Amino acid sequence: MRTPLPGQLEPMAVQGPQLFVDWRYVRAGFVGWYAGDQRVGVWEPAPANTLGAPLAPYGIRLQAQCAETVGPILPRDKPWEYTYHINTVMYDEGVYRVWYECIPNDHFGGKALPWALGHGNVLAYAESDDGFTWRKPRLDFMPYEGQATNIVYGRQLSPNGQHGVSVFKDPHAPAAERYKLIYMAAASDIDAEQWRARYQDRFGDDMDPMCFRKSGGQERRQLGVSGHLEKRTHNMVYWIGGALSPDGLHWKGLPDPLMVQFSDTLTTCYWDQALQRYVGYFRTWLYGRRCVGRAVTEDFRYWPSTPDTILQAPLTSHPSDDVYTNAKVLYPGSGNIHLMFPALYHRLDDSREAYLTSSIDGIHWQWVPGGPVIRRGKLGDWNGSDIAAGQGIVPLGTDRIAVPVSGYVHPHKYPRGSEPFGAPGWAVWDKGRLCALVVDDCGEFATPDLHFQGNALSLNLRVREAGVVRVELRDEAQQPIPGYTFADADPLVADSLDYPVTWRGQPNLGSLADQPLSVAFQLRKAELFGFEFR
């Protein structure tokens, strides 16, 4: 299906910070052929003095930037926090809010529990004013071993278990449903065929066969290809579940499936303002390897189709690598910079590291060159053997931006029962510096025509002493606007997250906001991370 965007043409609306995480803000350009000053048409004879005149970007490349990892940031001080995965972080009206998934230690104590391992998880909640000092509220929702807890969902609070949960705020929903949960739900020891027949009217045949598990038979072989271990609880049925809340604390679980898809590990969702639809990112499988899929719906309670796979590991990765998680976010304030921090799972050594992928529409994704951006720490450190990103990207102080991560001392699949494991942390970048447009020598490029608000332009850039950046503004005919030409441009030499662009000392763009314009750059030994009109 085509993305129902309102159009796909120039000028491109820019509002808020814009990042160079793909080529959307670099005009592809063209090459013209000229005899002297005269352009020669494609179907005309070529005079002997015909020369090419490329009007195309050159000397630039994209390079994903590696984050600094900081952690653990949230203490493990409750008995239900035996394992610890940070799922969602939100900067919500001045407060950092975190929802994290725990497997309580009674799962490892040999107790007979009504939930299978992995589906008796609980969702706990904490909040903070600075992202480092956290409050864990004592809530009455679900006591554990006689104590009040900060558990807000899962076990008896959920009609159908929970696994791989994420939380999002739905700006267009009624107040009672302002917050939503999405996760993989499960039920054990039920008649799978009866369950399937019950939901046939709702989903037709569009049910993932992997949702119906029993030992032996076809399912065992299927899992063998996938690399899973072949030891599963009998007669499990899985689906995508949801819950609604007015405040992110009090949740009402939806008993019916939203979709019948086997999406174990982090499932994410958001309300897409442009599409006027909910968009979810799920785990899918392609020839025995984990991938990321995407699905959309107008009704959160009913997703009409299972996901289309939209991201797989590149062929340059190891043949046993999987895309384990998606960690899909929109860059804050941008509205249209879709990012994922997918963890590539290396079966080779049972570890994960997170990469950066970008998209202009959330459907078509590119791996940003530069390798992993969230890397493991030293062996033995809290993140020394395994690390993956959770959902969310939030400001940290005034100058930094952070993605929540879960780090592990041990490899991903072992050991999980010997001692508490999993620690939350931050992957931190300087604000806007997720990816650099790098100029190793000299380079030039121009943006497409932009439609902006404001009267000044600032750059997020790093230019060393011998380097320089100059900026020119061009009209729709790609002609320099008088007063804003390269000749008028002040040389920019700085390492700044927010450096004003000036022409003969003046930053004011006057009335140019009323007309589409292109921004052209001349650069030498520079890194450019983003720009913003204000």
Place this chain on the structure above:
Amino acid sequence: MSSTQPSGEPYRLAGRRLPFVNWYYVRPGRFGWYDAAGNDVTVSGNLDAAAAHYRAVDRPTGIRLMAQPAVRQGPILQPERPFEKIVTLNTVIQTEAGFQAWGRCQTADGQKFFAYYTSEDGRQWRRPHVGLIDYAGNRANHFIEPNGGSVFFDPAGPPDERYKSLAEAYFSEAQFAAYLRRRPGDFEHKALRTDVQPGNYWWHGGNICGARGWVSPDGQRWTEIDEPLVVTHTDTQVIGYYDVHMGKYVVYFRDWLVGERANTDAEYTPAAWIGVGRRAIGRAESSDFRNFPLPDLILTPRLDQRPNQVLYTNCKTVFPGAPDQHLLFPAIWDMGDDTTTIDLASSSDGRMWNWAPGTPVFATGPAGAWDGGAIFAHPNLLELPNGDFALPYTGYDVPHKYPRGQFTYATGYALWPHGRLMALEAPERGEFATVAVLPPAQRLVLNTITQRAGFVQVEAARLDGQPIPGRSFAEAVPIVGDQPRAAVRWHGQEELGLAAGEAVILRFRMERASLFFVEFL
């Protein structure tokens, strides 16, 4: 959308070959953490960290994929008849009987015709007297009724529509109106090219851009479908095929990756978006050849390519002998120098694509050569009688947008000797296992090359992973040297020793070797 069919082993093979153009046939492997007694304690284990050890089964190691560069050959078709000035091939189809080709002929007096060719070996081309088109008062020629730019054979089509053809076209307002009556609102806004003057070029009947279709009983007499198959801005190569497995037609289009237009009062100029958009590849599928939905964008320029490089054409084809392994050979147009290279992408379902490491596989020739300006590949990837793979391409003597008043062009082959298109390489020591497949035959040959101290060994196992008695590594005869068709042997045995309908897993040990494909005989 998830397939409602069960996934997993054993895989079906659509042909006799098992190529390595992606990781589809390479088992990702599994592993576990095991305690001293050999118990699996993965995930749920509660021992100390050092009390369990990682043990992998069929974990691929020491291998990588690498596309191979093609060898240039051409022109492979030269003007022969007195009236021929420029002759090219746009589509070549390979059948058991030989080769059929469709192309164009520009005559010495400046006329342009569609033309039909046949060949037994893919090298010597005949011009059958089709007898359909009068030229210079004579029908003894190979000119045919007009068709589009690409042709495919439709095994499911009725006898009078056994061949089908597709091309970009510009339709009239009347044709568009008829289309809209059938499909209200189902068009792409970019396709409304009011800036195009109808009749300016031979393919500009109007100014509504879309895909045109033709049908034919024999590939010579063509009937044009009046209305667009879909109204989308597909302004270069359009290629289709009938997918036997899905029972649907699949078409690959020129598509565009462009940003979202602001909500603005600024005047909309048709085609202005071309300046900022990047050419890309789209795909649509349909049960009805006369109606395709708007294509989905399935391949866009990579972020590690230069920002002025775009995907100009798609050249969709399949791996010879493995029709379920889909290939694209897009022409990458570099607007920095107006030349092109040919890249390679692969897919196991035609929807999700991966770029091949090592790409591009072919480049524009040296300046001054017949193909020294720009090159564009055409379907299909052929297997010549000597085992070489050949991809037809058109070479131009000047860059793509250079003034074309005096330009010349011709057809060549990008050749991969011995069918060595893409290698699974073990630069040092490597191991991997395939997924289980249902073999179409009991004997195997490998297309492989090893260094002097290198080798390849094969073990055959059943679906449960256990080696078939007598077909283990211990009995495997090492394969050494440059071997396009090396028989796999185990102490003199060549048969796999499987019961009918039984699946097989193949395990490989490689030392300084490249493996190109496996073939069941």
